[in-house]
Amino acid sequence: MCTVTPISLTVGANRIVPTVAIPHPLGNPAYTMDEELELRKELVDKALKALQTEVYKQTIFE
Amino acid sequence: MKLELGYINVKGVKFATENKFENGIVYVDELALKELLLKDSSLEDCNFDVAYPGESVRITPVKDVIEPRLKVEGPGGIFPGVISKLETVGSGKTHVLRGMAIVTAGKIVGFQEGIIDMSGPGADYTPFSQLINLVVVCKPAPMVEAHDYEEAVRLAGLKAANFVAEIAKDAVPDEVMAYETKGLIDSINEYPNLPRVAYVQMLQSQGLLHDTYVYGVDAKKIVPTILYPTEIFDGAIISGNCVSACDKNTTYHHQNNPVVTDLYAQHGKTINFVGVIITNENVYLADKVRSSDWTAKLAEFLQVDGVIISQEGFGNPDTDLILNCKKIEQKGIKTVIITDEYAGQDGKSQSLADADVLANAVVTGGNANQVITLPSMDKVIGTLKYVDKIAGSHAGSLADDGTIIAEIQVITGATNELGFNKLSAR
Amino acid sequence: MKYILITNNDSLLNSSYKNINVVYKNCSYIEVLLRVRAYIHKGHTILTHPLSSSLKPNETPFKSILISGSSKGATDAFSVDIIEQAIEAYKKFPQSNKSLNQKIIDDFKLVDKTVIESAILNNL
Amino acid sequence: MSKLRVVHYINQFFAQIGGEEMAHIPPEKRDGPIGPGLAFKAQFGDEAEIVATIICGDSYFNENLDTVTKTILEMVKEEQPDLFIAGPAFNAGRYGVACGSIAKVVQKSGIPSITGMYIENPGADMFKQDIYIISTKNNAAGMRSAVKDMAPLGLKLARNEKIGASIEEGYIPNGVRVNFFEKERGSQRAVKMLLQKLAGKEFVTEYPMPTFDRVEPQAPVEDITKAKIAIVTSGGIVPKGNPDRIESSSASKFGKYDIDGVNDLTAETYETAHGGYDPTYANKDADRVIPVDVLRQYEKEGRIGQLNRYFYSTVGNGTAVASAKKFGAEIAKDLISQNVSAVILTST
Numbered sequence: 036m037c038t039v040t041p042i043s044l045t046v047g048a049n050r051i052v053p054t055v056a057i058p059h060p061l062g063n064p065a066y067t068m069d070e071e072l073e074l075r076k077e078l079v080d081k082a083l084k085a086l087q088t089e090v091y092k093q094t095i096f097e
Numbered sequence: 098m099k100l101e102l103g104y105i106n107v108k109g110v111k112f113a114t115e116n117k118f119e120n121g122i123v124y125v126d127e128l129a130l131k132e133l134l135l136k137d138s139s140l141e142d143c144n145f146d147v148a149y150p151g152e153s154v155r156i157t158p159v160k161d162v163i164e165p166r167l168k169v170e171g172p173g174g175i176f177p178g179v180i181s182k183l184e185t186v187g188s189g190k191t192h193v194l195r196g197m198a199i200v201t202a203g204k205i206v207g208f209q210e211g212i213i214d215m216s217g218p219g220a221d222y223t224p225f226s227q228l229i230n231l232v233v234v235c236k237p238a239p240m241v242e243a244h245d246y247e248e249a250v251r252l253a254g255l256k257a258a259n260f261v262a263e264i265a266k267d268a269v270p271d272e273v274m275a276y277e278t279k280g281l282i283d284s285i286n287e288y289p290n291l292p293r294v295a296y297v298q299m300l301q302s303q304g305l306l307h308d309t310y311v312y313g314v315d316a317k318k319i320v321p322t323i324l325y326p327t328e329i330f331d332g333a334i335i336s337g338n339c340v341s342a343c344d345k346n347t348t349y350h351h352q353n354n355p356v357v358t359d360l361y362a363q364h365g366k367t368i369n370f371v372g373v374i375i376t377n378e379n380v381y382l383a384d385k386v387r388s389s390d391w392t393a394k395l396a397e398f399l400q401v402d403g404v405i406i407s408q409e410g411f412g413n414p415d416t417d418l419i420l421n422c423k424k425i426e427q428k429g430i431k432t433v434i435i436t437d438e439y440a441g442q443d444g445k446s447q448s449l450a451d452a453d454v455l456a457n458a459v460v461t462g463g464n465a466n467q468v469i470t471l472p473s474m475d476k477v478i479g480t481l482k483y484v485d486k487i488a489g490s491h492a493g494s495l496a497d498d499g500t501i502i503a504e505i506q507v508i509t510g511a512t513n514e515l516g517f518n519k520l521s522a523r
Numbered sequence: 524m525k526y527i528l529i530t531n532n533d534s535l536l537n538s539s540y541k542n543i544n545v546v547y548k549n550c551s552y553i554e555v556l557l558r559v560r561a562y563i564h565k566g567h568t569i570l571t572h573p574l575s576s577s578l579k580p581n582e583t584p585f586k587s588i589l590i591s592g593s594s595k596g597a598t599d600a601f602s603v604d605i606i607e608q609a610i611e612a613y614k615k616f617p618q619s620n621k622s623l624n625q626k627i628i629d630d631f632k633l634v635d636k637t638v639i640e641s642a643i644l645n646n647l
Numbered sequence: 648m649s650k651l652r653v654v655h656y657i658n659q660f661f662a663q664i665g666g667e668e669m670a671h672i673p674p675e676k677r678d679g680p681i682g683p684g685l686a687f688k689a690q691f692g693d694e695a696e697i698v699a700t701i702i703c704g705d706s707y708f709n710e711n712l713d714t715v716t717k718t719i720l721e722m723v724k725e726e727q728p729d730l731f732i733a734g735p736a737f738n739a740g741r742y743g744v745a746c747g748s749i750a751k752v753v754q755k756s757g758i759p760s761i762t763g764m765y766i767e768n769p770g771a772d773m774f775k776q777d778i779y780i781i782s783t784k785n786n787a788a789g790m791r792s793a794v795k796d797m798a799p800l801g802l803k804l805a806r807n808e809k810i811g812a813s814i815e816e817g818y819i820p821n822g823v824r825v826n827f828f829e830k831e832r833g834s835q836r837a838v839k840m841l842l843q844k845l846a847g848k849e850f851v852t853e854y855p856m857p858t859f860d861r862v863e864p865q866a867p868v869e870d871i872t873k874a875k876i877a878i879v880t881s882g883g884i885v886p887k888g889n890p891d892r893i894e895s896s897s898a899s900k901f902g903k904y905d906i907d908g909v910n911d912l913t914a915e916t917y918e919t920a921h922g923g924y925d926p927t928y929a930n931k932d933a934d935r936v937i938p939v940d941v942l943r944q945y946e947k948e949g950r951i952g953q954l955n956r957y958f959y960s961t962v963g964n965g966t967a968v969a970s971a972k973k974f975g976a977e978i979a980k981d982l983i984s985q986n987v988s989a990v991i992l993t994s995t
Contacts, residue, residue: 037994041600048992049864056598057564057995059928060882062935072941075934079941079991083951086989087871090864206634207627208582221828243633292845303576304638317641340634341577355834367842380575381589381642382605403845405837412574412612416605433841435833438854439615444824446615450574450608452856458844459854460837463826466615505826506579516833521853522824523812561925611965 036060036082040095050085051095054078099277100327101190103169103270107197110147110231118265123197125231130260134233139249141238146478148200148230152215153475155499156232158483159211159509160201161254161336162225162349165194165262168331175262176255176332178313186331187324194265197229198349201254202479203236205247205306209483211342211509212471212501219471222511224518225349232478233257244305251337254348276361278325281371281399288369292402295372296326296356297392297425298515299417301338301345301409302377308337309346309409311375317384321376321391323399326357329373341411343465343511344437350510355517356405356435371399376421378414385413389420396425403431408514411439411465411506415450426455437462437512438522442504462512463520466504473499526570526647528639529559530587534632540643544592553613555586560606566594569602573609576638578631581616584623585635589642651695651805654723655684656733656749658742661787662702670706670741674715676722677702686790687732690798695805699726705741708748716752723753730805735763735793736770738785743770751777759804763793764819771819776969779804779818820855857968870952874988877955879978881963881971882936882995883921884912884929893962895922901961901974903981906954911940923964924995937993955987963994 036052037043038060043051054060061075085096108121117124127145134143148154166175171189174181200213213225220226235253237246279287300309302317309316311324311334324333329351338345357373364370376392379385396404404425408418415436422432438448438461448464477499484495484503494503505511512520524544528535531550538545548558556573563569568591576583623631659669661682680688680697688697701722708715723731731753733746746762747770754760754777763781764771771780779800783793796817803810810816812825829836836853843850868874885893891902909916912933919929919936934940942954959978963971982990 036991038598039600039603042604043994046859047861049862054993056566057603058924058926059935060993060995061938062928062932064928064931064935071935075938075941079938079945082991083871083945086868086874086876086991089867092864094864206630207624208578208630243630244637294841294845301577302641304641305634307576307634307638317645338577341579345577355832356837359832359834359838363838363842368838368845379642379645380571380638381646382570382572382601383646384642385572403841405834405841410577411579412577412609413572414577416572416608431841431844433837433844435837436854438824439612440824441615442617445822447611447857448824448854450612454856454858456856457852458840458850459852459856460833460840461853462833464824467826513833516835516837519828519830519832520826521812521829521833521836522826523814523820523853560923564924614965 036078044093049090049093051093052078052081052085053095053097098188098325098327099275100187100330101273101275102330103190103192104195104272105192105265105268106271107194107229110197110229112145116264118268123194123261123264125261125264130257133256133260134253137249137252139238139241139245140235140253142236143253144234146232146234148215148232148478150215150227150229154215154478155474156200156202156213156230156478157211157481158202158204158209158479159213159342160203160205160250160339162347162509163199163254163258164349164352165197165199165258166332166352167192167262167266169266173331175259176335179310179335180252180255180259183312185328186333187328191331192262192265192268192270194262197231198225199254199258199261200225200230200232201235201250202232203234203250204483205250205339206243207483209339210507212507213509214471214474217472218469219508222505222508222520224510231261234479247306247337247339255335276327276330278327278370278372284369284371288365291367291369293371293400294360294368294403295374295396295399295401296360297374297376297396297404297406297421299406299408299414299421300334300375300377301414303380306339310335310337316377317379319377321374321388321395323395324373324375326361326370326373329354329357341506342509343506344410344462344514346409346513346515347510350513350515350517355515356407360405371401378410378417380413385417385420389417389424392421393424393428396430397428401430405433405435407435407516412450419451419453419456422456423453433458433460435460435462435514435516437514438464439466440464442466442468460516461522462514462516462518463522465506465512468502469505471501524592526592527562527590528587529555529590531555532585532587532632532635534636535587542647543643552580552584552586555588556606556610556613559588559590560610562590563602563606564598566596566598567591568595568599569605571639571642573606574612576634578634579616580613581619583631583635585631587635587639589639650693651729651802652726653695653697653730653732654726654728655680655687655697655700656719656731656746657682657700657702658745659702659704664702670704672704673707674701674703674719674722683735683790683794686794687798690794694802695730698728703745705745708745709741712748716749719749720752720756723758724756728758730801731758731760732797732801733760733762735781735783735790735797736768737783737787737789738765738768740769743768744773746770747774747778747780750774754778761797761801761804763797766819775819775821781817782819868989872949873952875953875955875986876942876951876989876991877982877987878937878939878942878958878991878993880937880958880960880993882929882993883919883962884917884933884936884960885920887916887918889918889920893920895920895962896964898962898966899970901959901978903957903959905957906939907956909939910943921962921964921995936995955985
């Protein structure tokens with residue numbers, strides 16, 4: 036899970052989930068606590084989905 | 098476009114009361130030269146000196162090095178649009194005073210750099226230790242602004258070169274070399290089976306002390322364009338670059354561009370050398386993106402199979418280099434890039450400020466951070482006053498006896514990124 | 524403002540550039556790079572190369588970098604790459620112990636100014 | 648001038664004791680040169696002599712790594728040598744690792760050391776940054792050329808002379824850039840390189856770009872509701888106070904932290920050690936970097952099998968790729984030992 040996906044591609048990650056921002060990849064301080072938790076759940080869901088998906092090459096899960 | 102370069106070997110340079118060229122010796126009327134240069138009101142004074150290879154002489158701070166050349170046949174003059182009238186050069190005949198150079202020295206700004214040692218360990222690192230150097234040391238008029246003074250010294254070097262070249266105008270060349278580049282279609286028809294190759298030359302273009310001029314145009318204002326290679330031999334490109342002594346391209350480097358020369362050496366044998374694409378190294382990132390798009394586009398337009406890309410300077414040009422390389426490779430055109438390295442004094446740091454896997458064919462001019470001890474010389478032309486202010490040196494770099502301990506980046510031309518030298522690194 | 528100019532070069536304070544908010548702080552070269560990085564992390568885009576000029580990072584104390592005036596929301600990968608490379612490049616040069624006199628300081632300021640102006644005046 | 652004293656290390660095979668069946672023999676020391684030592688003797692001439700040869704079985708060495716290096720180091724020191732040579736090991740994997748390990752240890756004790764091996768020998772990658780490893784052919788037929796490069800470089804090391812670039816001396820590039828003068832100028836080399844590249848022939852770059860490993864993607868997790876999921880981060884999240892003192896940049900270590908019973912990371916309990924971004928947001932709520940709160944909730948809801956008891960953290964700010972690779976290998980080993988089935992890596 037990373038913000039700058041081209042770097043993840045360069046270093047060879049196979050399952051990549053784009054995140055929010057470098058200082059807070061899985062959060063957003065502009066949101067309320069509840070909104071932020073919701074955002075984080077969405078991102079974790081994407082990650083869990085990526086883990087359950089068969090990939091044959093480097094893949095970004097938008 | 099066809100150009101004949103007639104090389105006249107110079108064996109000595111002497112000051113005299115009259116200009117003449119005799120038995121390989123250039124006799125320079127010192128007063129006449131001085132008078133010519135001091136017409137520029139930005140200069141208060143200038144002095145001359147001559148340094149020979151092997152002498153215990155240190156020249157510093159060096160601004161530019163220029164080879165005297167004279168247009169003897171064909172359109173235009175040397176350094177068109179700068180001190181000769183604006184006309185396309187690169188055809189006809191040009192005479193070259195081989196074995197000598199004009200070196201401009203003297204402070205432009207407080208951290209002015211560049212050392213040429215004529216003997217000792219430092220001499221191995223600069224090609225100019227092998228030349229007889231007529232050194233022009235300039236002094237600014239009071240209150241002259243840095244821009245104007247830089248320009249005045251830049252022009253003084255070029256004027257001195259043309260003045261000296263004129264002295265040998267009747268000399269018969271010792272050797273003549275002919276170089277020809279035809280229009281693209283003729284060129285392809287002539288060598289249909291040879292791989293087509295172009296040269297992408299990156300020019301430093303960032304502001305005061307960092308500029309290059311093409312036919313008098315500041316290179317940061319150009320978009321990438323195409324030159325006949327022979328135009329470069331006639332001084333179409335000149336240096337206004339005073340920073341990063343080791344990997345800036347002096348005017349001499351441009352006049353004797355080694356990539357052009359070595360590509361010509363293979364032209365018609367193993368390759369078809371079709372031309373030069375010049376591009377710039379601007380500060381503005383959008384310019385870098387645009388210029389690299391254009392070099393790739395021009396390379397594609399020329400339908401070349403391969404290019405050599407050369408660089409100039411430290412730091413941000415690494416980004417231009419990698420962008421050019423990547424975009425040209427992505428067009429299916431093979432590249433070789435020439436650069437130099439800043440791998441730290443211990444050689445362990447990342448050499449370049451940018452990288453890409455497509456840059457898989459790299460020629461290096463060596464690690465500019467390598468530390469060298471330059472023993473004192475009997476004579477200094479210029480001044481040592483700025484030595485411990487320059488890049489790659491530090492306070493205490495200059496010992497009382499004149500010994501300098503510094504990185505080789507202080508030496509003029511040491512890690513040249515046109516591939517002028519044999520220095521390399523692994 | 525359309526652009527922000529992050530600088531530690533006070534000679535830029537006297538100039539007024541159209542559409543540019545000059546953010547000056549009396550700080551080190553590396554701090555300028557780090558401040559720009561913080562902006563990039565917030566979604567600003569870098570517009571001029573942080574290693575502008577061939578002056579080495581341990582040679583000149585002055586640095587000016589132009590960035591976009593507002594955040595575009597997402598982090599710009601190219602900007603991250605460029606600023607990180609510049610910070611890495613900075614680290615490989617031993618820090619200077621040179622004492623600079625006023626004349627040299629002024630010269631460094633002048634070069635920094637003309638270099639950044641080469642971007643500002645030609646493009647904006 | 649007296650001859651330089653050299654101690655030579657070889658395995659059971661090159662000592663002509665036997666092959667695999669004798670790989671279990673413990674270290675022993677004999678006087679003078681044996682086997683390949685004779686080739687070194689011829690190459691050294693009057694300049695150096697092999698005063699002793701140490702022989703050890705490859706299996707014994709690799710199975711008793713800690714003790715055997717100590718024993719051999721003592722044997723070497725007794726001879727007070729000016730130089731220690733191990734191998735060459737060519738493409739023999741365990742022999743290569745043994746040569747690299749012992750040469751590194753001996754060199755650390757202050758005795759210049761050198762070895763030689765084939766570039767694909769696993770020992771080459773493991774030790775090329777620690778000791779000079781002469782690049783050899785992949786089998787013992789290359790003994791003569793190996794010795795021809797190893798002997799002079801060894802003598803230079805023993806005499807504390809300047810070591811040239813890898814291409815001049817013949818050692819495997821070790822990441823340290825060294826200047827030297829080529830025979831041709833750069834532009835000529837560029838033209839030649841381009842000709843090779845255009846012809847589709849082999850060419851060697853003078854500066855290899857940094858590269859990163861590629862790995863085959865793992866098979867997907869079959870049943871996520873039974874999976875044990877661990878968190879690994881380069882975002883520098885650590886318990887408040889940074890107990891392991893992970894560096895804010897160029898990290899030399901990673902931390903392993905117990906989150907048993909932790910449902911939420913708070914400003915009072917966790918922070919970031921990372922110096923490469925504004926820490927305000929992570930310090931306020933470290934879940935913004937590692938989603939412990941969400942995964943814990945999912946664990947309770949049965950949406951994932953289990954959140955691993957430990958998370959792993961380092962700082963990815965100017966950290967050397969070699970260090971990161973080492974951390975990764977150690978973390979992976981630890982994860983496997985805990986039967987972790989999937990990992991979420993977060994970066995900042």
